[in-house]
Amino acid sequence: MKVLVAVKRVIDYNVKVRVKADQSDVDLANVKMAMNPFCEIAVEEAVRLKEKGIASEIVVVSMGPKAAQEQIRTALALGADRGVLVEHEGEMDSLTVAKALKAIAEKEQPQLVILGKQSIDSDNNQTGQMLAALNGWSQGTFASEVVVEGDKVQVTREIDGGLRTVSLKLPAVITTDLRLNEPRYAALPKIMQAKRKPLEETTLSELGVTPKTSLTKVKVEPPAERQAGIKVSSVEELVDKLKNEAKVLS
């Protein structure tokens, strides 16, 4: 079974994000970039399927600037077999990404496409759902367990207040939640080997996809700064402040 995994290049989650002075966007100048954490979980799951003898080949796809090759190489070092970079400078909305993934899926004919549940930069949480809809495939979103059984895949989904298990007919789309697995680190020899693995480059126009967006980014604002805390000297003082300053007690 061939597995396609979509990985996105985003700001490293350890970086304190700065907003541009004109509030038009997040400042990406000299900022460390990395693979979206939910995509790392997607790669790990695909590699585990390969180790179990279920997946025969893992193809990793990323759409973005040339530098997104780094994230593809990371996925190759973690155990993926081949990479495809859809080179595109500038923003791409989820529908464009989903259409490009559909075009790649038509060519590659995977049985399973694994994506992260959301990108930590845009927080869209929609690409996997859009891809499933465009293909007319079943989808298991927010997966915390994946079990492939013949021509079906059983996905345990994290939903509000519990878990829901669904059985999907292959081919299917899965999006990963945090508890699905703990991604491994790439060992140095694997990083070296990954440099020799095939990485194909293409463009949206070669895939027959026209990038369009129906939304405009109006403004980006950082979260409000937290006020410094204070120490209170007694329970009475604490209760007084909760009542009269924070006004959370009456």
Ligand code: AMP
């Ligand atoms: P989103 O819908 O943007 O929150 O992203 C959900 C998932 O879609 C990500 O975790 C990736 O697996 C995939 N994805 C979104 N954008 C891209 C991209 N530019 N390149 C590759 N995969 C992407």
